[in-house]
Amino acid sequence: xxxxxxxxxxxxxxxxxxxxxxxxxxxxxxxxxxxxxxxxxxxxxxxxxxxxxxxxxxxxxxxxxxxxxxxxxxxxxxxxxxxxxxxxxxxxxxxxxxxxxxxxxxxxxxxxxxxxxxxxxxxxxxxxxxxxxxxxxxxxxxxxxxxxxxxxxxxxxxxxxxxxxxxxxxxxxxxxxxxxxxxxxxxxxxxxxxxxxxxxxxxxxxxxxxxxxxxxxxxxxxxxxxxxxxxxxxxxxxxxxxxxxxxxxxxxxxxxxxxxxxxxxxxxxxxxxxxxxxxxxxxxxxxxxxxxx
Amino acid sequence: xxxxxxxxxxxxxxxxxxxxxxxxxxxxxxxxxxxxxxxxxxxxxxxxxxxxxxxxxxxxxxxxxxxxxxxxxxxxxxxxxxxxxxxxxxxxxxxxxxxxxxxxxxxxxxxxxxxxxxxxxxxxxxxxxxxxxxxxxxxxxxxxxxxxxxxxxxxxxxxxxxxxxxxxxxxxxxxxxxxxxxxxxxxxxxxxxxxxxxxxxxxxxxxxxxxxxxxxxxxxxxxxxxxxxxxxxxxxxxxxxxxxxxxxxxxxxxxxxxxxxxxxxxxxxxxxxxxxxxxxxxxxxxxxxxxxxxxxxxxxxxxxxxxxxxxxxxxxxxxxxxxxxxxxxxxxxxxxxxxxxxxxxxxxxxxxxxxxxxxxxxxxxxxxxxxxxxxxxxxxxxxxxxxxxxxxxxxxxxxxxxxxxxxxxxxxxxxxxxxxxxxxxxxxxxxxxxxxxxxxxxxxxxxxxx
Numbered sequence: 001x002x003x004x005x006x007x008x009x010x011x012x013x014x015x016x017x018x019x020x021x022x023x024x025x026x027x028x029x030x031x032x033x034x035x036x037x038x039x040x041x042x043x044x045x046x047x048x049x050x051x052x053x054x055x056x057x058x059x060x061x062x063x064x065x066x067x068x069x070x071x072x073x074x075x076x077x078x079x080x081x082x083x084x085x086x087x088x089x090x091x092x093x094x095x096x097x098x099x100x101x102x103x104x105x106x107x108x109x110x111x112x113x114x115x116x117x118x119x120x121x122x123x124x125x126x127x128x129x130x131x132x133x134x135x136x137x138x139x140x141x142x143x144x145x146x147x148x149x150x151x152x153x154x155x156x157x158x159x160x161x162x163x164x165x166x167x168x169x170x171x172x173x174x175x176x177x178x179x180x181x182x183x184x185x186x187x188x189x190x191x192x193x194x195x196x197x198x199x200x201x202x203x204x205x206x207x208x209x210x211x212x213x214x215x216x217x218x219x220x221x222x223x224x225x226x227x228x229x230x231x232x233x234x235x236x237x238x239x240x241x242x243x244x245x246x247x248x249x250x251x252x253x254x255x256x257x258x259x260x261x262x263x264x265x266x267x268x269x270x271x272x273x274x275x276x277x278x279x280x281x282x283x284x285x286x287x288x289x290x291x292x293x
Numbered sequence: 294x295x296x297x298x299x300x301x302x303x304x305x306x307x308x309x310x311x312x313x314x315x316x317x318x319x320x321x322x323x324x325x326x327x328x329x330x331x332x333x334x335x336x337x338x339x340x341x342x343x344x345x346x347x348x349x350x351x352x353x354x355x356x357x358x359x360x361x362x363x364x365x366x367x368x369x370x371x372x373x374x375x376x377x378x379x380x381x382x383x384x385x386x387x388x389x390x391x392x393x394x395x396x397x398x399x400x401x402x403x404x405x406x407x408x409x410x411x412x413x414x415x416x417x418x419x420x421x422x423x424x425x426x427x428x429x430x431x432x433x434x435x436x437x438x439x440x441x442x443x444x445x446x447x448x449x450x451x452x453x454x455x456x457x458x459x460x461x462x463x464x465x466x467x468x469x470x471x472x473x474x475x476x477x478x479x480x481x482x483x484x485x486x487x488x489x490x491x492x493x494x495x496x497x498x499x500x501x502x503x504x505x506x507x508x509x510x511x512x513x514x515x516x517x518x519x520x521x522x523x524x525x526x527x528x529x530x531x532x533x534x535x536x537x538x539x540x541x542x543x544x545x546x547x548x549x550x551x552x553x554x555x556x557x558x559x560x561x562x563x564x565x566x567x568x569x570x571x572x573x574x575x576x577x578x579x580x581x582x583x584x585x586x587x588x589x590x591x592x593x594x595x596x597x598x599x600x601x602x603x604x605x606x607x608x609x610x611x612x613x614x615x616x617x618x619x620x621x622x623x624x625x626x627x628x629x630x631x632x633x634x635x636x637x638x639x640x641x642x643x644x645x646x647x648x649x650x651x652x653x654x655x656x657x658x659x660x661x662x663x664x665x666x667x668x669x670x671x672x673x674x675x676x677x678x679x680x681x682x683x684x685x686x687x688x689x690x691x692x693x694x695x696x697x698x699x700x701x702x703x704x705x706x707x708x709x710x711x712x713x714x715x716x717x718x719x720x721x722x723x724x725x726x727x728x729x730x731x732x733x734x735x736x737x738x739x740x741x742x743x
Contacts (some may be wrong), residue, residue: 044377045396046697049403135553155553241496242556243711258374260701261399 031274038268044261052264059268068244068252069269076228076248076276079163084227087167089220092174096182097204099175111175118172126236129165130154133237158238158246165233170226174219181215182208214288221284228277249273325634326359327641330379330387332372333364336592339585339657340364340391346653347645354644358637363387370499380405383631388638389645392627394429395695397439400627401432402697407628408436412639418647418664425687426663430625439625440646443660446619446686447505449605450583451576452569456603459483459575466605469612470513470539477548480575489548491564491577494540495711497556502707504620504693505578510536512691513609513618516743518702519694525741526702528728535610537713537720544714552715566593569602578607581683585659588677599678606686619686622693623660661687698735705730 038059042052063069095114099107117125132138133153140150153161185208193203209216231250234240240247240255247255249269257266329348331340341364348360365375373393379385380400392400400406409430413419422441430439453463459480467473477489493506511518516532519525527533543549554560561579565586568574570593587595587602606617626646628638644650652667654660656676661684662668674680693699709727712718718726732740 043403043697044374044381045403045405046399047402048697049377049381049405152553155556239497239558241711242553243496243708243715243717259370260704261377261697262701 034267034270034274037263038265038271040264042263042267044258044263046261048264049261055264059265062265063268063272068247071244072247072249072252072269073272075159075246076273078159079166079230079248080224080227080280082159083163083166084170084223085220087163088170088174088223088227089216091167091171092176092219093178095171095175096178097208099179100182114175115172117169120169122169122232123236125169126165126233129161129168129233130237133161133165154238155242158242162234162237162246165237166227166230169233170223173226174223177215177219177222178212181212185211217284217287221281221288224280224284225277228273228280249276324357324359325637326361327389327634327638328361328363328387329389329641330363330365330376331391332369333366334368336586337658339654342657343645343650343654346650347641351641351644355637355640360641369393377405380629386629386631388629388632388634389642390627390629391442392439392625394439394441394444394623394625395693395699397430397625397627398432398695399697399699401434401438404630406432406438407630407632407635407638408438409440409628409639410436412635413437413440416639416643418643421648421664421666423663423665423668426623429623429692430627439627440642441623441625441663442646442651443655443658443663444621444623444687445581445661446621446683446690447509447578447580447607448619448683448686449576449607450569450579451603451605452572452574453601453603455480455484455487455572455575464603464605465576467608468616469608470510470610472608474542474548477543477575478546481546481548487573487575488550488568489575490543491549491568491574492540492543493555493560493578494544494549494707494714495552495556496704496707497558498560499558499707500703501561502710503703504622505580507536507540507706507710508620508691508693509578509607509618510539510610512620513607513613515610515613518706519696520741520743521694523741525739526698526731526735527743528731528740529724529742532610533709533727534720534724537709537723540710541713541720545716549714555714556711570595570598581661581679581686582659584677584679585657588659602679604679604682606689615689617686617689619690620693621687621690623663701734702731705734 037052039054039056040052041048041055041058043049095110099110102110120128130137135152135154137153139153143150151157189211190203190207193207198206229250230248231254234246234248234251235254238246240251249272253266253269253273255266256269257263260266329344331344333341341362344362348362351360352358365372367375372391373396376387376390376392377396377400379387380390380403386405392406397406426441426444427437429441429444430437432438449467451463451465456463456465456476459476460483461476461479465476467476473490480487480489492510493502495502508518511532514530514532514535516530517527520527544552544555549555550560554563564574564577564579565583569577570587584598584602585591586593587598607619609616609618626642628635628642632638648664648666651662651664652670652672655662655667655673659677659680661680662673667673668684693703705727708730709718709723712723712726713720728740
C-alpha cells in the first residue's frame with residue numbers, strides 16, 4: 001500500500017488543482033495584495049500612485065489615533081451582533097420552529113415572503129429598504145396611520161434602520177438552514193421526551209438545540225462573515241452618515257481608499273476587517289469542533 | 294464512475310483556464326482600436342451624443358481605425374474612482390477620456406496623462422480657446438495635459454413668483470449676506486411652507502456642499518482655503534468661522550431645508566425637480582448648468598422656467614469688492630500616458646472638440662463656452678436666457694486648489710458644515726476641529742495662520 005502513494009498520490013490531487021488555482025488567483029491574491037498595500041502609502045492618484053513607498057506600520061499607527069476608526073469598529077461589531085448573531089439567527093430559528101407546527105399554507109406563505117427578501121439582488125433590496133425607512137417612506141406612513149410618532153429613521157436612527165434592514169434581508173438563510181437541521185432531528189427522541197413530561201420549551205432547550213449545535217455554529221459562521229462584508233445596503237441607505245453614525249468598517253475602507261484616494265490606509269482598514277472575520281471564524285470553528293461527539 | 298468523471302471535468306477546466314490565458318484579447322488583423330471612456334447618467338447624455346458624432350466622423354476619415362466608446366454610468370465621484378482605477382493599469386487605461394479639471398494636477402503627478410504640447414502646436418483651433426480655461430489643463434511643470442470642454446460658474450437661482458409673493462422686487466440682487474437673510478425671513482413670514490434659501494451643507498451632497506455653498510461664503514469674507522503664494526493651507530481664519538456662523542443662522546432659523554433633508558445625497562433632485570417648479574423654494578446656490586435640467590430633454594423638463602426663474606451673483610459678506618463670488622470647475626478631455634497611438638488619439642480628441650461638436654455639446658449641457666468661436670455663435674447666445682449672466686461671473690470666479698490632498702480637505706470642510714447645521718458643534722468649535730484635521734492631513738509645516 002505505501003508504494004502506491006507516490007505517483008498516484010500526487011495524481012489524486014489533480015482534480016482539486018483548478019479550484020486551488022482559482023482560489024489562489026482570485027481570493028488569496030487580492031487578500032495578499034491588500035495586506036501588502038496596507039504597509040505602503042499607495043494612492044489612487046497623485047505622486048503616491050506612481051511610486052508608492054513602503055512605510056511600515058504607519059497606516060496602522062494612524063488607525064490608533066483616527067477619530068472615526070474606534071467608532072467604526074464599534075458599529076461593525078454592533079451591526080454583526082445585532083443583525084446577524086441575534087437578529088437573523090434567532091428570528092430564523094424561531095421561524096423554522098414555528099413553521100414546523102404551522103399549517104402547510106401558512107408555512108408556505110411565510111416562507112415565500114421571507115425568502116423573497118433574500119433572493120432580491122442586494123442593490124434592489126437596499127433601495128427597497130431606503131424607500132421603506134426614508135422620511136416619507138412606507139414605515140412612517142404606517143406609523144402615521146396608527147397615530148404614532150414618525151421619526152426620520154435614516155437620520156435619527158441610522159444604525160437601527162440598517163440593522164433592521166439586514167435582518168429583513170438575511171433571515172431567510174438562517175431559516176432555511178434551521179429547517180433542514182430540524183428535519184434531521186429524529187422524532188422519536190422528541191416524542192420520548194414528551195412522554196417523560198418535558199414541555200415545548202424544555203424539549204427545544206434540552207433536546208432539539210443540542211442536537212443541531214453543529215448547524216447553529218455553521219450558520220453563525222456564515223451569516224457573521226456575510227454581515228461583516230455588507231456594503232451596498234448601508235451605502236445606499238445612509239452612505240455611512242449622518243456624521244459617521246453608520247460608518248462600518250467596509251464603508252470606512254471604501255471612503256479612505258476611493259473617496260480620498262488613500263489606498264494604503266484603506267487597505268489597512270480592510271486588513272483589520274479580515275482579522276475580525278478571522279477571530280469570529282476561529283470562535284465558531286471551536287464551537288463546531290466541540291459540537292461533534 | 295463518479296471519480297473519473299470528476300477528473301475529466303477538472304482536466305477540461307484546467308485546460309480551459311490555460312487556453313483562455315493564451316487567447317489574445319483582440320483580433321490581430323491590423324486594425325487599430327481607440328478606447329474612449331466618459332461619463333453618462335440618466336440626466337447627462339450630452340457627452341454620449343458628442344462622442345457618437347465624433348466616432349462617426351473620425352471613423353469615416355480614418356479607415357481601419359475603430360473607436361470603442363465605453364461610457365461609465367455613475368455620479369461624478371463614482372466616475373472619478375472608476376476612471377482612476379482603470380488608469381492604474383496600462384491594460385485597462387483608456388486612450389482618450391473625460392477628466393475633471395480638479396483632478397488634472399494630481400493625475401499628472403500620478404503619471405496618468407500624456408503631455409499634449411507638441412500636438413497642440415499643430416492644432417489651429419487651439420488659439421480659439423480662452424486663456425483662463427487653458428490654465429485648467431496645465432500642470433505644475435508648465436505643460437498642458439488636458440483640453441477644456443467647457444466651464445461653469447455658480448450663482449443664486451431664485452423663483453421670481455415666490456419672491457414677488459413675499460413683496461420682494463425682482464430682479465433681485467442681494468448686496469451682502471444680511472440682504473440674503475432679510476429676504477429669506479420675509480419669504481418665510483409670508484409662507485412658512487416655502488423653503489426660503491437653500492445652501493447645501495454636510496457630507497451628503499459631497500463636493501456640492503463646498504462648490505455650491507461654503508466656498509461662496511468663505512471667499513466672500515476675504516479669506517481663502519489655500520494660500521497660493523506660500524503653497525500652504527489656511528487655518529484659524531475668521532472668515533471660516535463667519536461662514537459657518539452664516540450657515541448656522543440659515544439652518545437654525547429654518548430658512549434652509551431641514552438638516553435631515555440637507556444630509557440626503559438626493560436633495561438636489563428635489564431642488565430641481567420638485568421644489569422650484571412647484572414654487573416651494575425661494576432660492577438656492579447652484580451651478581450655471583441649472584437650466585440643463587429644465588430645458589427640453591432635461592431630466593426635469595419645466596416649460597416656462599425662463600419666465601419663472603431668475604439668477605443673481607452671490608454677494609460678498611458685507612458688499613466688499615468685487616461684490617460677487619463664484620466658483621468654477623469644468624471638465625476636459627485628456628489622453629492616457631500609456632496610449633499606443635498618441636497621434637490617432639489626439640486626432641480623435643480634436644475631432645470631438647471641433648467647432649461644430651463643441652457648440653452642440655455646450656448647448657446640450659448648458660456649459661459656459663471656452664472657445665471664442667462658440668461663444669460668439671448666435672445659437673450659443675440664444676441657447677438659454679441666462680447664459681449671459683452666468684458667463685459674466687467668470688470675471689470673479691475661483692478654482693479649487695487641486696492638490697492630491699484636496700479631496701480630504703474638502704471632506705473636512707463638509708464635516709465642519711455638517712457639525713454646525715446639525716447642532717453638534719458651535720461654529721467656533723467646528724472651525725477648530727477643521728484646523729486640527731487640516732494640520733493632521735498636510736502636516737503643521739504646510740499650514741499658515743491667517
